[in-house]
Amino acid sequence: MLRFIISRLLQAIPVIFIVITATFFLVRAAPGGPFDAEKVVLPEVKRALEAQYKLDLPLHEQYFAYLSDLAQGELGPSFKYPGRSVNEILFSGLPVTAELGFYALLIALIIGVTAGVFASLKPNTRQDYIPMGLAMIGICMPSFLLGPLLVLVFGIYLEWLPISGWGSIPGDKILPSITLGAAYAAYVARLSRAGMLEILSQDYIRTARAKGLPEWQVVGKHALRGGLIPVVAFLGPAFAGLLAGSFVVETIFQIPGLGRFYVQAAFNRDYTMILGTTVFLSSLIVLFNLISDVAAAWLNPRLRSQLSGGGQ
């Protein structure tokens, strides 16, 4: 198992390196630069700006300069927010987005796994349709629809919950977490239902049932472990996706998170910011994909024995 993890971590190095390199050149190839504005920038001013950000150097020199800064953990100054470094902006937004993503995923797991497991026990009955139908609401209602709806009902008409902000008014974390989590709840519900059905039809479950084990033990001890493999495989990319994809929710609820910076950096052609967020997110994606692969392997006894070199 340890060897597997180490080899995957080693593989991550070229992955991240390719991502950085590709992003660096892709970003420069995109039309429009960081200093383009509605009112034209005088040529003398533009030259001065380019000199301040070293954009006047040949592209390959900029690239190597960036790599050497990166090796020292420096992501450079932001183009859009002069006076702030990319490091600083990332670390101001990260805790917020991570917290939001964590609550959202928790909500998704609680709703999704419960609905999916219940549904799988009696497929094609009311016990299947009702929880699944409820879990589906999240995916049939995109967050740009669900968010404003929740705000309108719970924030404006009922006046139960704050409608914007993060951590400044008690309770302002509830609506954004639900909004972001709802979309993922449906995924989790569907994947766990399908995974459970798959497992419940397996021979070893039938054997367990035939042995007369109580149903909760069959489900809880034997089926859940295998039935949730697809969910676990999904969780890794989902969490990384949550970080990048929280943009819509962060905008609706005016949350000072990373998602907004990630998307706006691309719109602003804030070169250092795009690279910084990408480096950061790609490391996270690699890490979470690895964690979910390890977890899936651990849940799957056959794979586990293979990974730990046939022991057990």
Added chain:
Amino acid sequence: MKTRQALGGLLRTLFSTVIATSLMACGGGESNVLEGNRTGILHYGNGAEPQGLDPHVVTGVPENHLIRALFEGLAVKNPITLEPEPGVAQRWEFSDQGKVITFYLNPEARWSNGEQVTASDYVWSWNRALHPQTGNLYAYMLYPVKNAEAYAKGEIKDFAAVGVKALTDTTLEVTLNAPTPYFIQLMDHYSTFAVHPETLLKFGKMTDRFTPWTRVGSMVSNGAFVLTDWALNRHIKMAKSPHYWDRDKVSLNGVVFYPTENVVSEERMFRVEQLHYTAVVPLDKIPVYRERPNTPYLQSPYLGTYYYLVNTDRPPVDNVKVRQALSMSVDREKLVRSVLQETAVAAYSITPPDTLGYYPPQVFSYDPDKARALLAEAGYPNGEGWPGLEIIYNTQEAHRKIAVAIQQMWKSELNVDITIANQEWKVYLNSVSQRDFQVARRGWIGDYVDANNFLDLFITDGGNNNTGYSNAIYDDLILQKAPRAQSREERYALFTEAETMLMEEMPIIPIYTYTSKHLIHPSVEGIYPNLMDSLNLKYVKLHPEQTLSGEVN
């Protein structure tokens, strides 16, 4: 085990928040507005997160509001009339036929660290604002000053040659290239503000853009408020400055600025009394607010024009008759009435009406019959043989609505095929500057109240011309004749002549004049409608007895 504990803790937090919130809802927690009215704090919706607070580095409307609360210029604008009034300078004198201005600084003017604001601070700051290495996007604001442009372009190395001198601590002499009627107005623009030299030098070179001198605890400013807190994408807090020379007139104890880039969310924040003031109002909410008694909605004409750029080198719009036909078949009044919900004024020229007493000429009107005739003369009778035309705009709901409505007007009046395409912001800017378009949406907001700021857009090869329009007579009127005019009447007559030419050749299709739109809580006094949407927080007062519902508290 650890995860289980963490989970338990998390669940407890979740539940306790839910409980706390429901308790709060029952108890009726105090809104920002109520609390602010009690403590003298204004809660201000400021549009977007500002790029920064350095007056010589940043540009933009949200930045403008923040910087003008923190700093004060030599002269400020009267919030009602927009006429210049004393700021850091108590008074100023013109000499040498208006080419030399002497500013007499208020000896009581103080930096927020208690030091006096001196004339040499201005010389240092203008050096920074103009220095070729600073990269100040608004350096051109100071170009009326003698040799300023040459210095900014690096043609002159010695700043002593630039027409600004500190005669004493409180006397600043500015020498201009030519009499510039609007120069005093520019003293209220942040690019001409003074910064505190010692503070900047503590963090780096004069021309550095990146230093943290604008951070809480480091920043030294000279305005009515001082910076007390800046949480990225959350809020910026300011408190009344104890050193400001006119502090007795400042009523607010502080201001909290919120980045509110989502206009729909901003309106909701206003509705639940999280904000006293909104940067904008969503279009579709306006009729509802208008009907309310004692409405919080405030709309006033704004110094800006919304228009379509026409690329005069691309067929079919290289033909002036086609351009005229297109312009004449836009029913602006109907557009304003329906799509724009009466939040704009139909425009038939580039300069907004009543720009310091100047009214633009109207050389054409909505006339679909004449438009069809012109199109036939241009070789496309009833749209036959029309090669197609594309409108581009940058992705935004308001621009989409205008484009969709105009597309249909042109189709139904002229029977021509029109496509529209939205582009991401930077792609759009690139298309416009490379002139890779036929028709493109554009807006221009005046930097100062003068027709010159609109008309000099269209001089040959002007950076913001983008149409390919070039006319030597027009250039001569704007660049040579108008600046030398002896009187306001003569100057305006020359502008009228130039603008008439422009609208006959139609390199742009004017659509409407902007308005500024805000929701303002009834407890707020001292925000007046004006052409520049200019607000001086120094004059703002809060009256807690006024409530949103109109009932007395």
Added chain:
Amino acid sequence: MTTLQASEPVDLLEHAEQGASLWRDAWQRLRKNKMAVGGGITLLLFILMALLTPWLAPYSYEAQNLDLGASPPSAAHWLGTDVFGRDVLTQVMYGGRVSLAVGFIATAVALLIGVTWGAVAGYVGGRVDAVMMRIVDILYALPFMIFIVLLMVVFGRNVLLLFLAIGAVEWLTMARIMRSQVQSLRQQEFVEAAISLGLSPAAIIRRHVIPNALGPIIVYTTLTIPSVMLLEAFLSFLGLGIQPPESSWGLLINYGVETMEEYPWLLIFPGLALTTTLFSLNFLGDGLRDALDVRGSKD
């Protein structure tokens, strides 16, 4: 356990020869599932409506009546009109054409690439698997927005490009899910038996692995379609893909949300159309999954 091992090769042969009867059995089972049948019929109706829209739509989709503006449902306009005075029913019908086409085509692209990629990686394993999955990681991490802007600049605006761009993004998760399925199937006795019988890897993947992984694939496909439709709305909103006055359900909802208090019908009707479609799709997907579940049916 001994009985199981003995029965697998027989089962395997049945698999190989019973292709036709497998589908027939599945169809029989599907017909009994009321929710799935209901979902299927609803979906068919929507597709039919989309195909026949040019003949069925009561108005031209671009005809405006600015003086009328946004008006609630009436006899002349069953679902009301939008701010331009355009008929909402017509907008929803034309929007459905775009949304359904994007939903099905882009998902098919994603399905094709993702399933193949994941199946090969999972089946072959080892170094090939590592390289293939690291490519997936790289594509996950590239900044999507910049990628889209570049595509737009290089290829110009094009609806086909939209399908491609969406498909190119959506296949990644599909590949990961497929791979993990194949990996666990690869260990199953009947696959090992097939290998020992000397079947070629391609045949094994086609005949045994993919049919057995169909359940999760169908489920994930039904999940991909909604996210594809919403991605289309987002991209169109940014300027890639369809351009006004053309529209899609996602775009209509996007516009409708902003005015949901003033003109709720602009949100409700496109929202209903999208939600109904997605619900139908999911119930059909579930039904299909259950119907095709070979082993489950033995109970």
